[in-house]
Amino acid sequence: MPIVAVVNQKGGVGKTTVALGLAAAASFRGARVLVVDLDPQANATSGLGVWEPATTVDAALEADRPGSARALAVPSSWPVPEGVTPPDVVASTPALAAREPQLANDPIGAQDRLQLALEANGYDLVLIDCPPSLGLLTVNGLFAADRALVVTEPGAWASDGVAQIKRTIGRIASRRDGRPALAGIAVNRLGRTRDARYWHEQLIEHYGEQVLGPVHLRAAVAEASAQSLPIHALGHRPGAPEASAELDSLLDAVVPELARPAPEPDAVVGTPDAPASATVPAVDVATAPAAAPTAAPVPSLTGEPDVTVRPPTLPTPPVAR
DSSP: OOEEEEEOSSSSSOHHHHHHHHHHHHHTTTOOEEEEEOOTTOHHHHHTTOSSOSSOTHHHHHSOOTTTHHHHOEEOOOOOOTTOOOOEEEOOOGGGGGHHHHHHTOSSOOTTHHHHHTTTOOOSEEEEEOOSSSSHHHHHHHHHOSEEEEEEOSSHHHHHHHHHHHHHHHHHHHHTTTOSEEEEEEEEEEOSSHHHHHHHHHHHHHHGGGBOOOEEOOHHHHHHHHTTOOGGGGTTSTTHHHHHHHHHHHHHHHOGGGOOOOOOOOSSOOOSSSOTTOOOOOOOTTTSOOOOOOOEEEOOSSSSOOEEEOOOOOOOOOOOO
């Protein structure tokens, strides 16, 4: 069961948008998805259409409560097609901002409370939307995850923060047998400006294959967020199919366990005149009659109809008397 922490200490880069886009992509594939909202702003909670949750993630961080996340989860109100299960969410609350200093006062250390709460949760995928900070809320998210997805945007300040969050992920992984692994760097809101292209190229130059396929800047993505809808539910709204495809590809890269199966290549490729099942008879070169000379078309360079050049006709020799 993959657990992905979506992180960056820089705010405003669209972590929640990417987290909910991945949740939608996984849900529409039939996976049971849990979103854990660790941000006191609770944007992931409202983005899933949950406004007054009866339970919140604060209860999971209050004390060591193994397996409590499943009981704290509430269903989202996303409209989905028949046969698709919408994500559940362990909702956030503004009161979560007061929890962080209390975690710091734990004499033993409270960095693994969320990890305990997520034990035996029963979901196919857990996505943790971390707050834009490097405090104990984010540390709890990274301790609970087996992989981390860094979200940034193609800009100077946001790109500068990638190195810092990578160091934090590395420090935690060095103490936990390589967990969380870096799943990659997602470039969000890639626009068509020269500046965006420059910073995108800089990210690729510095981090190489760690930079995953981008999510382009589109009005459809903002519209889905504003209406608390999954991007996959916008149908043929301009930009929605393209955004859905990009998030599907991002999910394939971050969670290969849920990747779509590759189409099987055709065993034999046929032609219009000879279908794939047809058998072409072999030709005996020794007994086959010689082919008669044929007319060869010469392509026209002037736009006039093609000219056909025929073999010359030789004169008939005189008959000796």
